[in-house]
Amino acid sequence: MTANFWDIVRYFKRYRNTAIWSITGSSLFEIIDLAVPYTVGQILNVLSGRSLDPEINSLVIAMASIFGQSPNPTTALIMLSGLIFVVTVLRAPIQVWIANNFHWEIALKSRRDQTQKAIAKILTLPIEFYDENNAGRIAGRVARGLANHMWSYPEIAGQLIPKVVRILGIFVIICAIAWWISAFFLVSFILVLLGSLQKLKGLVKTEENLDIYQENTESRTSEIITSIKTVKAFANEAKEYKRQSERLEREAKVSLWGIHIGYVKLGMVRDTVLEACQFVVFGAALFATFGGKMSIGHFITISTLASMAYSEIKPICLLAEVFARRYSSMLRFHEFMKQANGQDAAIALYPNTKYPQYRFAGKVEFRNLTFGYDRDRPVLEKIQFIIEPYETVALVGKSGSGKSTLVKLLFRYFEPSSGGILIDGTNITELDITGYRKRLAIVHQEVDIFNGTLMDNLMYGNPTATFAQVQEACAIASVDEFLHLLPRGYNTIVGERGVRLSGGQRQRLGIARALLVNPDILVFDEATSSLDYESERSIQLAMRRIQGIRTTIVIAHRLSTVREADKIVVLDKGAIVEIGSHQQLLAQGGIYHRLHSLQETGELL
Numbered sequence: 189m190t191a192n193f194w195d196i197v198r199y200f201k202r203y204r205n206t207a208i209w210s211i212t213g214s215s216l217f218e219i220i221d222l223a224v225p226y227t228v229g230q231i232l233n234v235l236s237g238r239s240l241d242p243e244i245n246s247l248v249i250a251m252a253s254i255f256g257q258s259p260n261p262t263t264a265l266i267m268l269s270g271l272i273f274v275v276t277v278l279r280a281p282i283q284v285w286i287a288n289n290f291h292w293e294i295a296l297k298s299r300r301d302q303t304q305k306a307i308a309k310i311l312t313l314p315i316e317f318y319d320e321n322n323a324g325r326i327a328g329r330v331a332r333g334l335a336n337h338m339w340s341y342p343e344i345a346g347q348l349i350p351k352v353v354r355i356l357g358i359f360v361i362i363c364a365i366a367w368w369i370s371a372f373f374l375v376s377f378i379l380v381l382l383g384s385l386q387k388l389k390g391l392v393k394t395e396e397n398l399d400i401y402q403e404n405t406e407s408r409t410s411e412i413i414t415s416i417k418t419v420k421a422f423a424n425e426a427k428e429y430k431r432q433s434e435r436l437e438r439e440a441k442v443s444l445w446g447i448h449i450g451y452v453k454l455g456m457v458r459d460t461v462l463e464a465c466q467f468v469v470f471g472a473a474l475f476a477t478f479g480g481k482m483s484i485g486h487f488i489t490i491s492t493l494a495s496m497a498y499s500e501i502k503p504i505c506l507l508a509e510v511f512a513r514r515y516s517s518m519l520r521f522h523e524f525m526k527q528a529n530g531q532d533a534a535i536a537l538y539p540n541t542k543y544p545q546y547r548f549a550g551k552v553e554f555r556n557l558t559f560g561y562d563r564d565r566p567v568l569e570k571i572q573f574i575i576e577p578y579e580t581v582a583l584v585g586k587s588g589s590g591k592s593t594l595v596k597l598l599f600r601y602f603e604p605s606s607g608g609i610l611i612d613g614t615n616i617t618e619l620d621i622t623g624y625r626k627r628l629a630i631v632h633q634e635v636d637i638f639n640g641t642l643m644d645n646l647m648y649g650n651p652t653a654t655f656a657q658v659q660e661a662c663a664i665a666s667v668d669e670f671l672h673l674l675p676r677g678y679n680t681i682v683g684e685r686g687v688r689l690s691g692g693q694r695q696r697l698g699i700a701r702a703l704l705v706n707p708d709i710l711v712f713d714e715a716t717s718s719l720d721y722e723s724e725r726s727i728q729l730a731m732r733r734i735q736g737i738r739t740t741i742v743i744a745h746r747l748s749t750v751r752e753a754d755k756i757v758v759l760d761k762g763a764i765v766e767i768g769s770h771q772q773l774l775a776q777g778g779i780y781h782r783l784h785s786l787q788e789t790g791e792l793l
């Protein structure tokens with residue numbers, strides 16, 4: 189999905205009304221400020237004994253009559269000084285208030301809204317997105333996009349637009365005094381702006397490449413952090429360091445020689461052209477004044493305004509440059525936000541959303557199910573078997589045979605290409621996905637631990653569980669075997685900043701967490717990592733306690749667990765090759781028998 193400039197504009201759409209009046213306010217103040225050089229010019233005319241411009245003269249007469257004075261040079265000077273006081277001293281706090289208050293208010297509020305939307309997007313993206321993009325890449329893209337939008341808004345709304353309006357105002361005033369100077373001014377302004385924009389276009393393209401490079405570097409840094417144990421175990425610190433340094437060097441080359449130098453050259457050419465134009469205007473006005481075609485007051489007004497205008501073009505170009513530098517990362521944020529949601533996106537993001545409260549006996553039927561991540565390459569083919577309520581079924585097969593994929597389909601992370609899954613006779617696609625998933629629970633091979641207390645982690649799926657229920661689940665899952673070893677029992681902080689739990693302890697925590705949900709179907713993905721004997725025995729005990737209470741599906745990597753299952757489904761290359769009890773399958777003398785013999789001789793399944 190591609191994004192464009194209008195996505196950036198839409199980002200702030202919610203605050204359109206405040207934006208319109210605050211930008212108009214800021215722009216008006218930039219115009220009002222222009223009264224100063226004009227008034228100074230008029231003061232000079234008074235001081236040098238020349239006449240005022242007709243409009244100002246009638247204003248002085250009108251004001252003098254209001255205060256009962258006769259119009260003379262003194263009243264004119266008081267009037268003109270009063271005008272300068274109003275547009276400078278009185279204007280200052282109001283202008284700062286609008287700029288600092290409203291522009292930043294919009295920037296910060298939009299950041300809050302959009303961060304919320306980004307979190308919603310993260311929660312609703314299809315699960316395969318996370319197979320293809322790691323945390324560092326996603327987090328980096330979102331954070332850069334949000335920050336750049338936030339910084340850009342006050343610069344564009346509070347500075348760039350008002351400055352452009354100010355330049356237009358200057359053009360109008362110069363035009364009223366000497367149209368030929370204003371024509372030169374306008375042409376030079378447009379040419380400088382078009383030239384700068386043309387050059388910026390090229391630089392934005394290079395910025396885009398830089399952004400992609402940066403994302404790749406961030407992604408690898410995040411991988412290094414999450415896989416630091418592997419990096420260290422292979423003593424690959426130097427290799428990783430070198431690879432990242434090379435990437436940074438490549439980024440520096442692009443940003444220094446491709447982009448930075450581009451901006452420097454652009455600035456050099458632009459500033460020289462601007463100074464030259466200003467000099468031409470100054471010279472033309474000087475000769476016009478010397479030749480008696482212009483008053484000294486108008487000469488001062490024009491040269492001051494021209495200097496103001498040309499000095500405003502520089503910040504306008506600089507603001508455009510800064511925006512260009514941020515542009516591609518903002519677009520990449522919108523590309524991320526436009527990613528299609530997963531088919532489970534309907535899952536409620538708001539806690540109060542109602543969903544049906546299902547209750548299943550737990551009969552699961554895989555009916556002629558075929559599926560492939562890539563539609564042309566099926567990973568599972570014509571899978572057909574039934575799990576009766578409260579049965580324990582073990583899925584067995586070599587790595588890559590499709591066991592996990594079958595479970596992913598049960599959780600509706602993906603839809604089958606043909607066939608389907610029925611629960612108590614109803615196709616799961618006909619059920620509300622939230623209500624349905626609430627009745628399932630899974631214990632992954634690697635149990636995720638959130639930073640918080642052990643209790644928080646146990647109650648993750650069911651925050652309303654009672655203490656007695658927690659204790660019961662912990663007893664079944666053999667969590668209580670290590671509970672007393674933790675310094676503060678249930679209140680011990682575990683996870684990122686707390687006590688480290690071993691693989692076996694994590695799995696037992698995972699089982700207790702799943703049991704607390706009281707699911708109708710429990711899926712247990714046995715840890716492949718070799719657990720110590722004690723942990724393995726505890727987990728087996730826990731599994732034995734669960735059997736017969738609810739439908740249980742075990743992705744088995746150890747045959748010791750499988751032996752106890754009511755039914756064993758042996759998968760090979762995405763198809764069911766054997767199905768039956770441990771004894772039946774041994775008697776068949778097929779794949780299962782071979783796997784069993786291998787394990788008996790000490791080889792892992």
Ligand SMILES: Nc1ncnc2c1ncn2[C@@H]1O[C@H](COP(=O)(O)OP(=O)(O)OP(=O)(O)O)[C@@H](O)[C@H]1O
Nearest residue numbers: 316319561567585586587588589590591592593594
């Ligand atoms: N997200 C994915 N996108 C594309 N292909 C995938 C994806 N996940 C798994 N596969 C492929 O699907 C096939 C089945 O994988 P699956 O993870 O289901 O096997 P498994 O039996 O659970 O293996 P293991 O025991 O190693 O976990 C494999 O060929 C794998 O490469």
